[in-house]
Each structure stands twice: as structure tokens, then as C-alpha cells.
Amino acid sequence: MAHDTIHTPNEGVRxxxxxRLTGDATADDIESIRRRTSVFVYEWPVRLWHWVNAACIxxxxxxxxxxxxxxxxxxxxxxxxxxxxxxxxxxxxxxxxIMTVGFFGRIYWAIVGNHHSKQLFYVPFWNGHWWREVFFExxxxxxxxxxxxxxxxxxxxxxxxxxxxMTVGITFMLLTGWALYAEGAGQGSLPDIVMGWLIGLVxxxxxxxxxxxxxxxxxxxxxxxxxxxxxxEDILSRQSMVSTMISGHRTxxxxxxx
Amino acid sequence: MSQIETFYDVMRRQGITRRSFxxxxxxxxAALGLSPSFVPKIAHAMETKPRTPVIWVxxxxxxxxSESFIRAAHPLAKDVVLSMISLDYDDTLMAAAGHAAEAAxxxxxxxxxxxxxxxxxxxxxxxxxxxxxITGGKPFVEKLRHAAKDAKAIISWGACASYGCVQAAKPNxxxxxxxxxxxxxxxxxxxxxxxxxxxxxxxxxxxxxxxxRLPELDRQGRPAMFYSQRIHDKCYRRPHFDAxxxxxxxxxxxxxxxxxxxxxxxxxPTTYNACSTIRWNEGVSFPIQSGHGCIGCSEDGxxxxxxxxxxxxxxxxxxxEANADKIGLTAAGVVGAGVAAHAAVSALxxxxxxxxxxxxxx
Numbered sequence: 001m002a003h004d005t006i007h008t009p010n011e012g013v014r015x016x017x018x019x020r021l022t023g024d025a026t027a028d029d030i031e032s033i034r035r036r037t038s039v040f041v042y043e044w045p046v047r048l049w050h051w052v053n054a055a056c057i058x059x060x061x062x063x064x065x066x067x068x069x070x071x072x073x074x075x076x077x078x079x080x081x082x083x084x085x086x087x088x089x090x091x092x093x094x095x096x097x098i099m100t101v102g103f104f105g106r107i108y109w110a111i112v113g114n115h116h117s118k119q120l121f122y123v124p125f126w127n128g129h130w131w132r133e134v135f136f137e138x139x140x141x142x143x144x145x146x147x148x149x150x151x152x153x154x155x156x157x158x159x160x161x162x163x164x165x166m167t168v169g170i171t172f173m174l175l176t177g178w179a180l181y182a183e184g185a186g187q188g189s190l191p192d193i194v195m196g197w198l199i200g201l202v203x204x205x206x207x208x209x210x211x212x213x214x215x216x217x218x219x220x221x222x223x224x225x226x227x228x229x230x231x232x233e234d235i236l237s238r239q240s241m242v243s244t245m246i247s248g249h250r251t252x253x254x255x256x257x258x
Numbered sequence: 259m260s261q262i263e264t265f266y267d268v269m270r271r272q273g274i275t276r277r278s279f280x281x282x283x284x285x286x287x288a289a290l291g292l293s294p295s296f297v298p299k300i301a302h303a304m305e306t307k308p309r310t311p312v313i314w315v316x317x318x319x320x321x322x323x324s325e326s327f328i329r330a331a332h333p334l335a336k337d338v339v340l341s342m343i344s345l346d347y348d349d350t351l352m353a354a355a356g357h358a359a360e361a362a363x364x365x366x367x368x369x370x371x372x373x374x375x376x377x378x379x380x381x382x383x384x385x386x387x388x389x390x391x392i393t394g395g396k397p398f399v400e401k402l403r404h405a406a407k408d409a410k411a412i413i414s415w416g417a418c419a420s421y422g423c424v425q426a427a428k429p430n431x432x433x434x435x436x437x438x439x440x441x442x443x444x445x446x447x448x449x450x451x452x453x454x455x456x457x458x459x460x461x462x463x464x465x466x467x468x469x470x471r472l473p474e475l476d477r478q479g480r481p482a483m484f485y486s487q488r489i490h491d492k493c494y495r496r497p498h499f500d501a502x503x504x505x506x507x508x509x510x511x512x513x514x515x516x517x518x519x520x521x522x523x524x525x526x527p528t529t530y531n532a533c534s535t536i537r538w539n540e541g542v543s544f545p546i547q548s549g550h551g552c553i554g555c556s557e558d559g560x561x562x563x564x565x566x567x568x569x570x571x572x573x574x575x576x577x578x579e580a581n582a583d584k585i586g587l588t589a590a591g592v593v594g595a596g597v598a599a600h601a602a603v604s605a606l607x608x609x610x611x612x613x614x615x616x617x618x619x620x
Contacts, residue, residue, distance in 0.1 A: 068570050069583070070521060073504050073512055084502030141600075143607055183528075187476065187486045200477030203421075203558030205528040210571050210582055217586025221593050228597040232604055 009034045015257040016150055021129035025152040026115045033252075038240075039152050041116045042248040045109045049102050050245060053170075056099040057219060060173075063092035064216050068209075096177050103170055116153040123163050130156050148237045150252055158229065165222035169215065176212040180205065262308035265467065269304075279304070289461045289536065291483050296468075303468040310467050311374040313366055313405055314348035317398045318391045318425045318434050319380025323416040324350055326453035329539065330460050349393065360394045367408055375466065376409035378402065378419045382440055383432035390432040399440060406441045411472060413447050413462065414438065417555055420448035420480075427561035438479065445472055448479045450531075452555035457536050458484045478558070480530070489526035489552050492534040495519065513549060523567035524551030531556040 015033055019025040029039050042050075066088050074084060110118045124130045137157040139145045149155075154162055179198035182191040183205060202208050234241035240251040263271075269279055283300040287293075292300075316324075328351075347363045354362055366374060380398075383390035388397030406412060414437045417423035425434040438446045449462055462481055465473045473481040490496065498504070499518040506512055506521060520527070526534070529552050533544040545552055551567070554560040564571035570581045 070502055070504060073506055073517065074502060077501075079497040079501040079503060082501040082503070086500040086502075088502070143603060183488060184491070186491070187482070196477060203478070204554070204560065204563060206525060206554065206557065206560075206563045206571060209528065210573065213570060213582035214573075214586065217582065217589055220586065220590050224590060224593050224597055228601065232601065236604060236608060 005035065007035060007037075013257045016152065017258060018129065018133055018149060019151050021127075022133050022156055023124050023127060023130065024119070024154070024156075029115075029152045038249040038251040040248055041152055041244060041250045043109070043113055043117065044248065045105065046113065046117050047245065047248055049106045049109070052102050053099060053106075056095045056102070057223070059091055059095040060099070061216055061220060063088050063095070064213070067092060068213055093181060096174075096181070099170070100174055100178070103174065119153045119159055120162050121167050123160060134160065148233075149258060150238055152250055161222065161225065165219065165226075169218055169222065173212065173215045173219070176208055176215065180208055180212060262311070264307060265304040265309045268309060286461060286464045289457050290465055290473075300464065300468045307467060307470075310410075310463075311366060311370045312377055312463070313363065313374055313409070314351075314377040314379065315398075315401060315405055316348075316350055316393065317378065317380030317382050317402065317418070318432070319416065319418045319423075321350060321379070322453040323379045323418075323459070324348075326451075326456045327415075327459050328456075330456035363405070367405060371408045373410055374408070375411055375413060375463075376405050376444075377413045377415055378437050379415045380418045381422060381426070381434050381436050383425070383434045384440070385431070385433035390434075402437070402440060406444055409444055411445045411447065411466070412437060412441060413449060415449055415459065416454055417450050417452040417560070420450035421558045421560075423452060424561050427559070446479060447472055447475065447481060450480060450485075450556040450558075452560075454556070455484075455532055455536050455538060458532055476530075484532040484536075485530045485556070487530065487532075489529045489531055489534045489546070493518075493526055493546060494534065495546060516549075519546060519549075519551040520569060522551045523565060523569055525554030525557070525560070525563075525566070526552040529554040529557050 014020075015030055016025045020027075020030060025039075029041075032039050067085075070085055070088070074082070076082060107121070110121050133149070134156040136145065136149065137155050140148045141157070153159075175195065175198060178191050178195040179202075182189065182195050182199065185191045187196065199205055199208070230241045230245070233239075234243075238253045240249070244250050266279065280297070280301060283304065284294070284297045287296045287300055290296075314324075347359070347366050349359055352359060352362070380391075382388055382397070382399035382402050384399060388399040391398040393401055414420045418425065418434075419437045422430070422434050422436045425432060426436070438448070447462060449459060451458070458481070461484070462473060465481075465483075473483060476482045476486055478485075490499075493499075495516060495518045498516070499520055503515075503517040504512060504521040505517050505519050508522070518524070524546065526546060533552070534546065537544045537547070553566045554563065557563075564573075564581070568581070570583055572579065572581050573585065
């Protein structure tokens with residue numbers, strides 16, 4: 001018995017049982033929470049990626065909008081020296097390349113990182129407990145549950161959103177974006193060798209522009225939901241949200257097991 | 259003496275001087291992007307190789323490809339290549355008509371089995387057993403299959419043969435179908451455009467004669483030497499695009515200054531063709547130079563990409579006037595409103611609970 005701690009381990013109690021059954025909390029997490037007031041969830045590469053990715057998305061949406069619908073015509077220098085659209089596209093391409101590297105880095109970290117770093121990339125489709133928790137979380141968002149449950153990583157509903165908007169969404173934007181970039185880079189260039197097949201598959205790249213543009217709105221919709229849910233849950237749920245994105249530690253507001 | 263004449267023989271017979279012939283060879287080498295050392299090779303091929311017989315058939319089309327072809331910038335291309343082609347079969351341009359013309363087709367197929375090039379202008383409609391296009395008393399699709407059977411290679415002239423063009427635009431009632439979806443067992447070169455550039459057309463034929471092989475094709479089966487870059491990549495207005503200087507409305511100050519037509523819906527950034535380098539009508543001009551955006555006529559399904567004057571194209575699946583921005587803004591607005599309402603209810607619920615807790619404490 002650890003008499004020299006401020007917490008009294010309660011061996012008979014099994015904390016976060018439903019979170020464990022859905023594949024969210026690991027045995028280590030549960031042992032950790034017996035001893036400490038927080039669980040360490042997100043390692044530094046995951047947190048760094050989150051914020052770099054967020055910055056990239058902001059730059060990409062902003063510049064992407066002005067690539068499709070450019071700023072009003074300006075004439076403050078000779079055309080050669082006035083690179084307004086050029087810089088807009090440069091920022092878009094630079095942010096996209098950082099995002100690409102980041103995404104591959106994130107995939108690498110999902111392989112070598114801790115249990116929670118993998119949650120973004122899959123949906124535990126065959127786990128019955130997980131589906132039950134999805135519906136529980138849905139009821140919480142429809143105001144039909146008085147109190148939310150505790151989760152170590154993403155709650156099941158958030159996991160679906162993360163997978164659909166980030167894993168699928170970013171993959172879609174990277175594929176279509178690099179195919180469009182391959183057009184400018186030219187046939188035989190590296191982007192063309194890697195992604196040119198998509199140009200051939202789609203045929204008319206005007207379609208690629210269209211679906212890439214729709215993809216931006218898909219991500220914008222995610223941003224609205226994501227930021228709202230993070231702030232709302234930080235206030236109303238029984239655990240930390242926003243500070244977890246910065247420190248990586250999940251803290252809980254009460255000591256009840258579920 | 260059943261030998262087939264060479265191209266050079268035909269040219270000389272047409273009264274073309276050797277000097278003009280050499281000019282044609284060097285111009286063609288330049289158009290194909292070959293070094294000057296290839297000029298004698300082209301000349302040699304033209305002088306010694308028996309000319310390649312060409313059968314030129316017409317399906318659902320408007321004959322703009324032929325119109326373009328006979329206006330090739332270099333008159334030799336017109337006189338020579340065209341006269342050589344019409345010697346065999348081209349139902350629009352040949353002297354013979356009716357049964358005589360159909361007999362000429364059969365004779366060419368028999369005589370040059372496996373050696374002739376089949377040039378297809380237009381495409382076959384497949385609906386109602388092909389009854390929407392009848393030539394020589396039979397559905398065109400039958401004639402196409404028949405002529406394709408013994409062809410060495412097929413050239414799909416224009417957007418019709420390559421992609422379907424206007425007759426295949428949605429909803430495509432006649433089920434007009436591009437050639438490569440009907441003939442699947444022959445090498446096919448697509449030369450899209452509505453019409454294709456004349457020099458591109460003669461260039462492709464000359465290349466095939468000189469080197470006895472198909473030109474290098476890109477992923478979509480188009481000759482890479484003419485279709486590997488976009489109009490945008492070689493557009494003389496590109497500096498204005500990079501500078502962010504656009505025509506904002508027809509006839510505005512910027513239009514007069516020759517600024518970029520991107521905002522007027524120019525499809526140059528998504529169109530692969532040689533218009534901005536070879537240009538049209540003996541290199542006089544091309545659409546963007548004359549002040550109108552590119553409409554993307556050499557791209558697959560260009561009729562179905564919304565207005566010629568929009569950059570962000572309409573998506574008719576979501577209503578006639580909807581485009582990606584309208585759909586996206588609507589979705590973001592609905593989600594935003596939903597989030598606001600949800601936040602309000604959440605706040606009320608939380609306040610309600612606090613009062614209840616206080617009551618319980620009391």
C-alpha cells in the first residue's frame with residue numbers, strides 16, 4: 001500500500017470500464033489513474049502535429065479560397081514584379097507540402113507511438129461495446145443523458161469524426177491536391193509520377209478543381225464542429241479537453257470510476 | 259508497277275517544288291519538336307517509303323476537323339496530305355459518291371489489309387442499334403467496326419472521336435460513344451480539340467510515316483508532343499495571372515490591357531493543347547489572344563463542366579445555380595447555426611442544473 005501518496009488506491013474499483021472495453025483506455029492508463037490525477041495521452045509529436053496541421057489548414061483554406069476566386073485586380077507594379085497570385089499559390093503549395101510531410105510523420109508516429117496515437121487511423125467497427133458507447137455519446141449530445149462518461153482518448157463519436165474528416169478527409173485533399181500540383185509541375189515530374197494517374201483517371205481536371213474545392217468545405221465544416229465540441233466538452237464534460245491538446249495530459253474533474 | 263507511290267511522288271505530281279518540299283520537312287520537324295538533324299530523315303522517309311493509305315470516316319460530327327485540316331498553315335500539308343488521303347477514302351471530300359465511294363472503301367480495305375490508318379472524325383451513337391447515324395445505308399458503328407478490323411492504327415480526330423463532345427454531353431440521348439470505347443483491340447491516337455489544330459493533325463500523320471510508329475502518347479492516349487502541357491503553361495498572359503491582374507468584366511479597362519482571363523472562366527489551367535504555342539490560322543491568334551477565355555474544347559466532357567464563364571463550376575446535382583462555394587457556404591451555415599443552437603441549449607441545461615443543485619443543497 002502506498003501510504004506516501006495523497007491518493008488511496010482502491011483495488012476493488014475498476015475505473016473507466018467502458019472506456020477499456022471500447023479499446024480506448026489501456027491497462028497502463030487505468031493503473032496510472034489509480035495513482036495520479038491525470039493520464040498522459042498525447043505524446044509531443046502528436047501534439048505538435050495537431051497544431052502544425054491546424055495552422056496548415058488555416059493557410060490552405062484562406063489561400064485556396066483566393067486561388068479559386070482571386071483578389072480584385074491590383075496594379076502597383078509592373079506585372080513581372082507584382083507576384084500577388086504567385087505568392088498566394090506559393091503559400092498554398094508550401095502549406096500543403098508541410099501538411100504532407102506532417103501527415104506521413106503522423107502515420108509513422110501511429111506505428112511507433114503509444115496506444116492513443118493510433119486512434120485517429122481506425123474505427124473499431126466490429127467492437128459491440130464501442131457501438132454502444134457511440135449511441136451513448138449521441139444521446140449525450142442530444143441532451144438525453146444527464147452526465148457524460150470519462151474517456152482517455154477520443155470519445156467514440158469523436159473517433160468517427162476524426163477518422164472521417166482527418167484520416168479520410170486529409171488523404172482526399174492530399175491526393176487531389178498533389179494531382180493538381182502535378183499539372184503545373186509538368187509531365188515527368190515527381191508529383192506527376194506519383195499522382196498523375198489521378199489526372200488520367202478523372203480525365204478533365206476541372207472536375208479535380210471542383211472536388212478539391214468541395215473538400216475544403218468538408219474540412220471547414222469539421223473545423224466548426226471540432227472547435228465547438230472541444231470547448232463545450234472542456235466546460236461540460238468531466239474531463240479536460242483544450243489543455244490536453246497542449247500538455248498531452250487528460251485530467252478528470254471527479255474521482256468516480258465511470 | 260503495282261508499287262504504291264511515295265509521298266514525294268505525290269507531291270511532285272501535285273506540282274510542288276523540291277525547295278517547298280524541304281521547307282515542309284523542316285517545318286514539320288520543328289512542329290514535332292525534333293532537332294534539325296531529323297529534317298533529312300523526314301525527307302528521306304517521304305521520298306522512299308510508300309505512302310501510308312488512310313481511310314477517313316465520318317460519324318456523328320460537324321466536319322470542323324476536316325475544315326481545320328484543309329486550313330493547315332503550311333499549304334503543302336493541305337495539298338499533299340489531303341490529296342493523298344482523298345485518293346483512298348473520305349466520304350466528305352472525295353470525288354466519288356454513292357456506290358462508287360463505298361466500293362472505294364472496300365477496295366482500300368482489301369488492298370491494304372493491316373496496313374492502312376483509319377482516321378475517325380466523329381463518333382458512333384450506340385442507342386437504338388446505332389440508328390442515329392446512318393452512312394451508306396448502314397449504322398455508322400458497323401462501318402467503323404468493319405473498317406477498324408484490318409486497320410494498322412486508328413486516329414481519333416477531334417473531341418467527338420476522342421471523348422464524345424457535344425453529342426455525348428449529358429443526357430446523351432443517342433448514346434454517342436467515343437471510338438476507344440467501341441474499338442478496344444487497336445492502337446488509338448486521340449487528337450482532341452473542337453477542332454484540333456491543323457498543324458497538329460498533319461504533324462501526327464507525318465510522324466507516323468517518318469518513324470513507322472505511333473507518336474509517344476500521354477496517359478490519355480494523346481500525342482505527348484502536342485498535349486503534354488496546358489494552355490496556361492505557355493500562355494502569353496501568364497505574367498498577369500501570377501501578378502493577380504485579371505479581367506473583371508468584359509470590356510473593362512483590364513480587358514483592354516490584355517490581363518488574364520482566369521476570372522472570366524478561362525479553362526486554360528485545365529486544358530492540354532498546343533494553342534498557346536502553335537496558335538491558329540497560320541499562327542495568327544488563338545482564343546485567349548483574341549480576348550476570350552479558353553473553353554477547354556480538347557478536354558474530356560468539356561460540355562458538362564458548367565458555364566464557359568465560371569472558374570468554380572456549377573454542380574447541377576445540387577440545383578441549377580449551385581457551385582462548390584454555394585454548397586459549402588450553405589453546409590457551413592447550417593452546421594454553424596446548428597452549433598450555435600446546440601451551444602444555447604447546452605448553456606440553458608447547465609444553468610438549469612446549477613439552480614437544481616442549489617435547491618438540493620438548500
